[in-house]
Amino acid sequence: xxxxxxxxxxxxxxxxxxxxxxxxxxxxxxxxxxxxxxxxxxxxxxxxxxxxxxxxxxxxxxxxxxxxxxxxxxxxxxxxxxxxxxxxxxxxxxxxxxxxxxxxxxxxxxxxxxxxxxxxxxxxxxxxxxxxxxxxxxxxxxxxxxxxxxxxxxxxxxxxxxxxxxxxxxxxxxxxxxxxxxxxxxxxxxxxxxxxxxxxxxxxxxxxxxxxxxxxxxxxxxx
Amino acid sequence: xxxxxxxxxxxxxxxxxxxxxxxxxxxxxxxxxxxxxxxxxxxxxxxxxxxxxxxxxxxxxxxxxxxxxxxxxxxxxxxxxxxxxxxxxxxxxxxxxxxxxxxxxxxxxxxxxxxxxxxxxxxxxxxxxxxxxxxxxxxxxxxxxxxxxxxxxxxxxxxxxxxxxxxxxxxxxxxxxxxxxxxxxxxxxxxxxxxxxxxxxxxxxxxxxxxxxxxxxxxxxxx
Numbered sequence: 001x002x003x004x005x006x007x008x009x010x011x012x013x014x015x016x017x018x019x020x021x022x023x024x025x026x027x028x029x030x031x032x033x034x035x036x037x038x039x040x041x042x043x044x045x046x047x048x049x050x051x052x053x054x055x056x057x058x059x060x061x062x063x064x065x066x067x068x069x070x071x072x073x074x075x076x077x078x079x080x081x082x083x084x085x086x087x088x089x090x091x092x093x094x095x096x097x098x099x100x101x102x103x104x105x106x107x108x109x110x111x112x113x114x115x116x117x118x119x120x121x122x123x124x125x126x127x128x129x130x131x132x133x134x135x136x137x138x139x140x141x142x143x144x145x146x147x148x149x150x151x152x153x154x155x156x157x158x159x160x161x162x163x164x165x166x167x168x169x170x171x172x173x174x175x176x177x178x179x180x181x182x183x184x185x186x187x188x189x190x191x192x193x194x195x196x197x198x199x200x201x202x203x204x205x206x207x208x209x210x211x212x213x214x215x216x217x218x219x220x221x222x223x
Numbered sequence: 224x225x226x227x228x229x230x231x232x233x234x235x236x237x238x239x240x241x242x243x244x245x246x247x248x249x250x251x252x253x254x255x256x257x258x259x260x261x262x263x264x265x266x267x268x269x270x271x272x273x274x275x276x277x278x279x280x281x282x283x284x285x286x287x288x289x290x291x292x293x294x295x296x297x298x299x300x301x302x303x304x305x306x307x308x309x310x311x312x313x314x315x316x317x318x319x320x321x322x323x324x325x326x327x328x329x330x331x332x333x334x335x336x337x338x339x340x341x342x343x344x345x346x347x348x349x350x351x352x353x354x355x356x357x358x359x360x361x362x363x364x365x366x367x368x369x370x371x372x373x374x375x376x377x378x379x380x381x382x383x384x385x386x387x388x389x390x391x392x393x394x395x396x397x398x399x400x401x402x403x404x405x406x407x408x409x410x411x412x413x414x415x416x417x418x419x420x421x422x423x424x425x426x427x428x429x430x431x432x433x434x435x436x437x438x439x440x441x442x443x444x445x446x
Contacts, residue, residue, distance in 0.1 A: 020436045024429040087432050088439025095431070102332070102359075106325035111388070112411035112428045118435075136325075158434050165334070181441060182434040188335035198437045200430045205335045206247040207423045208318070209310050211381050211405040212341075213243045214421045216311025218404060 015063060020087065022060055025052065027083045027116075034076050042073035089117045096151065097160045098171050100125040100133075100141045103186060104162035109137040121154045144171070148178040161185040172199070238286060243310065245283055248275065250306045250339075257299050265296035312340045319374065320383045321394050323348040323356075323364045326409060327385035332360040344377045367394075371401040384408040395422070 029050040033041055043061075047054035061067050064086055067079050084090050097108045100123045107113075108120045123141040125131065131143045142150055150156070159175040161168055161183060168187035175183065176197050183199045185191055193199050252273040256264055266284075270277035284290050287309050290302050307313045320331045323346045330336075331343045346364040348354065353364045365373055373379070382398040384391055384406060391410035398406065399420055406422045408414055416422055 015436075017433055020433045021429050023436075024426070024432040027432075028428075086436070086439075088435040089432065093431075093435055093438070102325045102329035106329055107427070109325070110411075110427060112426070113431060116428050116432065118428070118431050157438055158431065182438050184430055184434060188333075198434060200434050202425065202427065202430055203247070203335070204330070204333060204425065205251075205339050205341070206244050207407055207425055208316075208336060208341050208381065209247040209250075209312065209339065210240055210243045211407060211421060211423050212311040212316055213238075213246075213309070215316070215380055215405050216309075 019060055019063070022056065023083055023087060025050075026057065026060070027080065027087065027089075030074075030076055030080045030083065034080060038076055040069075040072050040075050043068070045073070084117075092117055092119050093158060094119050094121045094154050094156045095158045095160060096120070096122045096124060096147070096154075096156045096175075097139075097162055098124045098144065098147075098175065099162035099164075099167075100127070100130050100135075101162065104160075105135050107160055107162055107186075108135045108139040118158070120160075121156065122150060144174070147174060151175075151178045151180065156180065158182045158184060161187055161191070163187065165189050242283055242286070245279065246306055246310060248273075249280065249283070250303065250310065250312075253297075253299055253303045253306065257303060261299055263292075263295050263298050266291070268296070307340075315340055315342050316381060317342050317344045317377050317379045318381045318383060319343070319345045319347060319370070319377075319379045319398075320362075320385055321347045321367065321370075321398065322385035322387075322390075323350070323353050323358075324385065327383075328358050330383055330385055330409075331358045331362040341381070343383075344379065345373055367397070370397060374398075374401045374403065379403065381405045381407060384410055384414070386410065388412050 029046060029052070043054040043057040046052060047057060064082070067082060068074055095113070095118050097104045097120055104123060108123050113120060120139050123135060123139050124144045124147055125141050126144050130141045133141050157180070159180045161171055163171050165187050168185065168189065168191050172183060172185070172191040172193060176193055181197050183193065183197065185199055185201045188203070188205065190201065191199060252269060252275070266277040266280040269275060270280060287305070290305055291297050318336070318341050320327045320343055327346060331346050336343060343362050346358060346362050347367045347370055348364050349367050354366045356364050382403045384394055386394050388410050391408065391412065391414050395406060395408070395414040395416060399416055404420050406416065406420065408422055408424045411426070411428065413424065414422060
């Protein structure tokens, strides 16, 4: 199901994906505190407020340095800045969305991306009648044939695949051929990529199945 | 970030969500083998072919019974049936999508859902001009005010929230009020629900941030 490479193009990736996923959650929690005017927070208070695990927070952060101040906890703005640096969010990352159907258009305009510095700079599609049109938020739809040229010109670093499953592998090959090293795929099946390219798959069915399991357990207990 | 309850309405949930997520992956792998005409497979062959971990497969499945046959491995169709039962997929689960914007329309027509028995039976929205219209695949958009009545009539078990963040909590309250116990939320923020209701959140930004981290590591090694 997963692509055959484990990522890590320039060397071993020292931190698991589960850890980086948790760093994303901490980032979101700290941003909320920052917005609310909170200046410092202990790992315990952070954990209590956002339903996280305090020991896990300390362990995760310790992998990247000494961020806590004894008796004070974490200084919110400092830790926010460090987390953004660690996650590579201290610069804009231009993103292209391939496939200008409902899903592609929704992703191009998804407000959550913009908040954290992901900048959807272009949509791509094969359908002639879509080319030149724009998403509601104003992202232009380009001809997929121009991807290599535009990827270079716009500095695209991440390609989001929102194409039908039957086209997913061909599109993945094309974006990898254009030098893209990071792909977020919404295709229900997997795509194969060469080593040095990382694919992250969002499998919406897995999420629904976890809810189905929960409901099945509940039904069992009721009957 | 997570809702305050840990799920488990009728009793303790004995299996972690990471396990059920892996069961979903095994299900997908076995369905692919079944389609290819494979009748039996060992945990090792399954692991090799789909980039999984053989020991983990054996451990996960052992929690639910004895499925392997010595010297043969797993009988594909049998294990498929067992996994579907475990995940509660041996019956149709009617799903409603709330929010008929691009994302909601994309989710209503998402082919991956249909494959595994999730049946999107209705879309809901507040916008008068959308009500009565249909998604491309033919799912009708209803007035959100009729949710309680239609949820009962259509037997809706899962609500998918594809509404703007500012509306997410209000909509979550409304669907919980109508008796829904399982919610899949695409809102960039969390929603709070009472105990006995499970929320699964798809945070698209977390996936992009994991790619950002990967790119940052690569850039670091290159510089």
